[in-house]
Amino acid sequence: MSNDTTATDAFPQAEDLSGPLLTVKDLRTTFSTPRGDLTAVDGVSLELGRGETLGIVGESGSGKTVLSRSIMGLLPRSKTTQSGSILFEGTEIVDAPDATLRDIWGAKIAMVFQDPMTSLNPVVRIERQITESLRLHTTMDKAEAKATAISLLGQVGIPSPAERVRAYPFQLSGGMRQRVTIAIALACSPRLLLADEPTTGLDVTVQAQILDLLSSLQAERHMAVILVTHDLGVVATRTDRIAVMYAGHIVEMASTRRLFASMAMPYTQALLKSTPRISDPSHTRLTAIDGRPPDLINPPTGCAFAPRCDYATEQCRIEAPPLRTAPEDPTHLFACWNPLQTGHAGTVTTAKGEL
Amino acid sequence: MSAESTPLLTVNDLVVSFKKGRQVVQAVAGISFDVFEGETLGLVGESGCGKSTTGRAIVRIEEPTSGEVAVEGRQLTGLGRSELRKARTSIQMIFQDPVSSLNPRRRVKDIVAEPLDIWKTAEGAERDAIVREMLEAVGLDPDVAGERFPREFSGGQCQRISIARALVMKPKVLICDEMVSALDVSVQAQILNLVEDLKAKYGLTLVFIAHDLAVVKNVSDRVAVMYLGRLCEVAPSDDLYALPAHPYTQALLSAVVEPDPEKAASHVALTGEPPSPINPPSGCRFRTRCPKAEERCATEVPELREIAPRHQVACHFPTLRA
Ligand SMILES: Nc1ncnc2c1ncn2[C@@H]1O[C@H](COP(=O)(O)OP(=O)(O)OP(=O)(O)O)[C@@H](O)[C@H]1O
Ligand SMILES: Nc1ncnc2c1ncn2[C@@H]1O[C@H](COP(=O)(O)OP(=O)(O)OP(=O)(O)O)[C@@H](O)[C@H]1O
Ligand code: SF4
Ligand SMILES: [Mg+2]
Ligand SMILES: [Mg+2]
Secondary structure: OOOOOHHHOOOOOOOOOOOOOEEEEEEEEEEEEOOEEEEEEEEEEEEEOOOOEEEEEOOOOOOHHHHHHHHHOOOOOOOEEEEEEEEEOOEEOOOOOHHHHHHHEOOOEEEEOOOHHHHOOOOOOHHHHHHHHHHHHOOOOHHHHHHHHHHHHHHOOOOOHHHHOOOOHHHOOHHHHHHHHHHHHHOOOOOEEEEEOOOOOOOHHHHHHHHHHHHHHHHHHOOEEEEEOOOHHHHHHHOOEEEEEEOOEEEEEEEHHHHHHOOOOHHHHHHHHHOOOOOOOOOOOOOOOOOOOOOOOOOOOOOOOHHHOOOOOHHHHHOOOOOEEEOOEEEEEEOOOOOOOOOOOOOOOOOHHHO | OOOOOOEEEEEEEEEEEEEEOOEEEEEEEEEEEEEEOOOEEEEEOOOOOOHHHHHHHHOOOOOOOEEEEEEOOEEOOOOOHHHHHHHHOOEEEEOOOOOOOOOOOOOHHHHHHHHHHHHOOOOHHHHHHHHHHHHHHOOOOHHHHOOOOHHHOOHHHHHHHHHHHHHOOOOOEEEEEOOOOOOOHHHHHHHHHHHHHHHHHHOOEEEEEOOOHHHHHHHOOEEEEEEOOEEEEEEEHHHHHHOOOOHHHHHHHHOOOOOOOOOOOOOOOOOOOOOOOOOOOOOOOOHHHOOOOOHHHHHOOOOOEEEEOOEEEOOOOOOOOO
């Protein structure tokens, strides 16, 4: 990774560069719904280093978006209760006053969503959408901001940026629009970029272009990225570390290589096995996961994956497995009574009292 | 496969154009292919290349501008309304969004029976028996699921209901348009396995449209690659993925990432975006993005031709096997 800071010279630098960029501790996000309370993020803890890329994977409804919106402080206050802590560069995000959040948004944490049209204003020229945040968070004047906007569009691979900056979002293709939202997100050189399914729904060729773009911009700027996706192929090749979510919990977390080389959690394995691979011969039978994720309003006792798990034992149905570390690698965490490497023929190798 | 038999579905020089203001969009610009009995033909390509329009023109939801579609040698194009209605029952289509294609106010057993009721193919006890059989075939309990409404089901279960509804007419051909694209991988695997089972059980012939190349490979016997309204390459799945001959197929395949960090992304970067179908490039439509393009590509349209048994490619400079 490069330490070149030319791209960020015009911006106020973070004072304290030691320690993790982001520390989430026992975060719990609950929505009150007509059917009852729904805990979408249930006791999540994680740390993110500067410049690091963390992938978050899991099925639909597992809480990926709620977790990333919580980190950004973007959830509506009414009908949402949160506990735990989210420290970003030492600033607490949970229940932070609006003024604190406004200072952080765009300037320090930025977000890219799946559908670019949700973050772009359809009736405002691209130029103004980029310069607005620059004018707000930096000391640039109008001309400087415009020049920066054009340079950003160039950096995200938009041809003839000086002309395109005058365009409206609807005049661009889906891939181009996603590039524009990335340019907007990067305008103030955030320390953390939250990318929630940034390439879902885009063609593979465009997806590859956008992900290449993100990696190179990230390396240039030493920016941390949280990449949320349901696509195991994307996280396998584009992240340093992966957190697997199921029913609001992180059920496994490890470095990307370690996770794919020796996954411990049956759910992670099941996800991988149900994914069709281009290297397999056609008509290879897929291993589907029966059933579907639990109702978060009435979560099952014990392990949330137990009803669908091939390795589940009586204990799994009674007692929720805590997150514990793999003996060979303290950075590898998993929540399972019968992890894959240890004999899972019904024998519980770790005494539960130990945990 | 049944390569020697006569094709069950034949598409010949199909053209579908749309008027957009004063301009004309040629969404499908003259494509031809055969699908043999019991075969699954995959249809892939980037967004907007004309996959759905092709599928819709085959079942005549979209009126072809020209060209022919025949099932079992019987022309569908040119048939009168009532004849077409009858012939069309042998082709059914399944769409991407399972939830919105099901009437929210009807019970599942009546939704599944809809085609039988419309065509008056079966009534009373016979109708109910067919509905039960198909609900069971797609893995739903007819007594429990049949009485419920679509909103009580997940996306994957709604897709099962759409499949059951398509199957009650005992179709010969099923056109599946992005049928698993909205589903999670775990559910996607359930539906893909189900499709394979039903194909074997009912001897179905499938056209499987999707943009996910790994999904298409998994279910298809042969795959056709489409670009800007034209076919670039058609080949048996394993051949196409192992030895792609068309530069576009090569670029497309190299952009696919495997869930394996040891196989880090090293793709042929495809620059630019597909040109507008309103004003497509002369000659080969891919030439504006093709790393191999030469003068001839701008002047001469490459026709689909066979470069190996059952392997066809439309390129002046295809990669030939050693
Ligand atoms: N504002 C809200 N009010 C009530 N429930 C919500 C709200 N937002 C999300 N949920 C619920 O929280 C759970 C987690 O949702 P979330 O959007 O985080 O899932 P996800 O992992 O991002 O899924 P996807 O892959 O479909 O985007 C779901 O059950 C969802 O229905
Ligand atoms: N009813 C219509 N009127 C005008 N243009 C249309 C119509 N339907 C499709 N088109 C155009 O025809 C072209 C092909 O569209 P089609 O939906 O067949 O593509 P596709 O390959 O299915 O794409 P996707 O992967 O996004 O579903 C596109 O340029 C599209 O804009
Ligand atoms: S704890 Fe039990 S049920 Fe949960 S994943 Fe592990 S083996 Fe399966
Ligand atoms: Mg989400
Ligand atoms: Mg389509």
